[in-house]
Amino acid sequence: MITVSIVEDDDEIRQSLSMLINATDGFECISTHPDGESAVKKIPNELPDVILMDIGLPGISGIETIKRLKEKITDIDVIVLTIHENDKFVFDALCAGATGYLLKETPPLRIMESIIEVRNGGSPMSTQIARMVVTSFKLNPAPDLTQRETEVLSCLVDGMSYKMIADKLFISEETVRRHIKNIYRKLEVHSKSEAVAKAIREKLV
Amino acid sequence: MITVSIVEDDDEIRQSLSMLINATDGFECISTHPDGESAVKKIPNELPDVILMDIGLPGISGIETIKRLKEKITDIDVIVLTIHENDKFVFDALCAGATGYLLKETPPLRIMESIIEVRNGGSPMSTQIARMVVTSFKLNPAPDLTQRETEVLSCLVDGMSYKMIADKLFISEETVRRHIKNIYRKLEVHSKSEAVAKAIREKLV
DNA sequence: TTAGGAATAACCCATTTGGGTTATTTAATA
DNA sequence: TATTAAATAACCCAAATGGGTTATTCCTAA
Numbered sequence A, B: 001m002i003t004v005s006i007v008e009d010d011d012e013i014r015q016s017l018s019m020l021i022n023a024t025d026g027f028e029c030i031s032t033h034p035d036g037e038s039a040v041k042k043i044p045n046e047l048p049d050v051i052l053m054d055i056g057l058p059g060i061s062g063i064e065t066i067k068r069l070k071e072k073i074t075d076i077d078v079i080v081l082t083i084h085e086n087d088k089f090v091f092d093a094l095c096a097g098a099t100g101y102l103l104k105e106t107p108p109l110r111i112m113e114s115i116i117e118v119r120n121g122g123s124p125m126s127t128q129i130a131r132m133v134v135t136s137f138k139l140n141p142a143p144d145l146t147q148r149e150t151e152v153l154s155c156l157v158d159g160m161s162y163k164m165i166a167d168k169l170f171i172s173e174e175t176v177r178r179h180i181k182n183i184y185r186k187l188e189v190h191s192k193s194e195a196v197a198k199a200i201r202e203k204l205v
Numbered sequence C: 001t002t003a004g005g006a007a008t009a010a011c012c013c014a015t016t017t018g019g020g021t022t023a024t025t026t027a028a029t030a
Numbered sequence D: 001t002a003t004t005a006a007a008t009a010a011c012c013c014a015a016a017t018g019g020g021t022t023a024t025t026c027c028t029a030a
Helices: A011-022 A036-046 A062-072 A087-096 A108-119 A127-135 A147-157 A162-169 A173-187 A192-201 B011-022 B036-046 B062-072 B087-096 B108-119 B127-135 B147-157 B162-169 B173-187 B192-201
Strands: A002-007 A027-033 A050-053 A077-082 A100-103 B002-007 B027-033 B050-053 B077-082 B100-103
Touching (some): A002 A011, A002 A108, A011 A027, A027 A036, A050 A062, A062 A087, A077 A108, A100 A108, A100 A127, A147 A162, A147 A173, A192 B147, B002 B036, B002 B108, B027 B036, B036 B062, B050 B108, B062 B087, B077 B108, B087 B100, B087 B127, B100 B108, B147 B162, B147 B173, B147 B192, B162 B173
Parallel strands (some): A002 A050, A050 A077, A077 A100, B002 B027, B002 B050, B050 B077, B077 B100
16 A cells, blocks of 8 residues: 655645545555645654655745655655646756656556656656756766866866866976966856856856 | 667677567667767768667777767767666766666567657656666755855855855855855865865755 | 967966964854 | 854965966967
8 A cells, every 4th residue: 555645735636636546546645735834744744655746835835845844754755746847846856855756747547657656766757857857967068178178177176276187187287277277268267166166067077 | 760770789689679679660770780889980871760779888888989979960869778777877878968778677668668758858767767867866965064054155166256255145254264164174175166076066055 | 381279388476265273142952 | 051053253374276478389270
C-alpha cells in the first residue's frame, strides 16, 4: 500500500485526484490540503509515502512548502503537479527538493505510474520538463575566448590564484595577468569572482 | 520515417540494435560505427535524425565523440546507451550535449519509445539516471554558516566586491570583511574565488 | 610575404583583498 | 540571570589583484 497526500488549492482537482488514488488498488490518499501552511503543519504527522504538490498556492508557495517539508521529513518523495512549465518554477522546485515534476495535462494513468516510479527510485517528469532539465547541463562555448584563455578561466573557476595558475601552466605570473585581462574584457567583468560567477552561470567551462 | 545511426564497439550489440531498428515500421538504421573516429568523420554526411551512442569506445571516448558531433551538427539528438551509471559519465555526457541517457539493460521496446520521445522534444532517461539528474539540483544547507554569512556568500557568488556588499546590506565594509573571514574559516578557503567555487560546486546557495 | 592574432613577458601604480587583533550591542538560551 | 552566539565596527599590514602600457616570438591566413 502506497500512501499519498495532496496539496492543491483547486477543490475540483484536489477531489478528483483523491478519488483517482483511492480508486486504484494499492494506493491510498490519506490526506488533502488546500494550502502550504496546513500542509507544513499536518503532513509531518501524517507521514505519507508521496506528496502530490501544486506550485501556485495561496499563501506560501508550493516551492516554499516543499522546502519546509523536506527540512522536516528528508526522505519523503514530492511530485510537483502543476500548469507551470516556466524554467524558474521547474528549477526552483528541484532545488527545493522535488523528486518529480509533472504538468497538469498528464493523464491519470501516467500520474499513478509516476507515483510508483518515484517509489522505485526514479524521477518522473513530463517530456518537456525532462528536456529542460537535461538541456540545462549543456556547456556553452565561451564566446571569443582563445584556447589558452579558456584554460585560464577554468583555473579561475577552480579558485586558483595568479601564482598557482602560472605554476600549473608553466608560464609567468605576468602572462597569467595578461590572459586574465583579456578574459575580463571579453566577458565584460572586472574581478575574479565576477568572472567565476559568469563562467559558471553561463556554463562556459 | 526516423533515421538512426549507431555508435557501438561491441559487434553483437551493434548488430542486434541495427536489426531491432530496421525491423520496426517507421525506423531505419542508416549506418553503424564501431568507434568515435569513424562516427565523427562519417555521420556529418549521413545526417541521421538520432544517434544511439555507447560511452566506452576504443580510441576517443563516447563523450568526446558527442562533443565533436554536436559541434558540427547542432540539432542532432544523441541518446547515450551504456552500462555506465557513474555520476561522472552521466553528467559529462549531458554537458557534452547528449539529449537522452539509457542503461543497456533497457528493454528493446523502451529503446524504440525513447527514439520517438527524443524526436518529440523529450529527454528519455532510465529511472536511476533521471533521479541522479534531479538530485543534482538539490541545494545543500551551508554547514555552520549563520544567516548573515549565507547572505554574504550569496553576494560573493554574484561577483560583488566588499564595498558593493556593504552598500547592499547597509553595513560597513569592515563588517563585510568580518563575515567573509568567518566564511573562509568555516568553508576552509582563502579567497573569494575559492569560496565562490566551493559554494557553487557544493550548491550551498 | 606580410599583417594580424595568440601566447609569451615585464613594469608601474592604485585598489582590493586576506589575516591578525580587539570591542560593543543585541538576542537567545541555559 | 549569566553566558553565548550573532552581528556590528575599527585598525594595521602585507599580499594579491586590476588597469594601463609596451614588446617579442610564433603561426596562420590573406
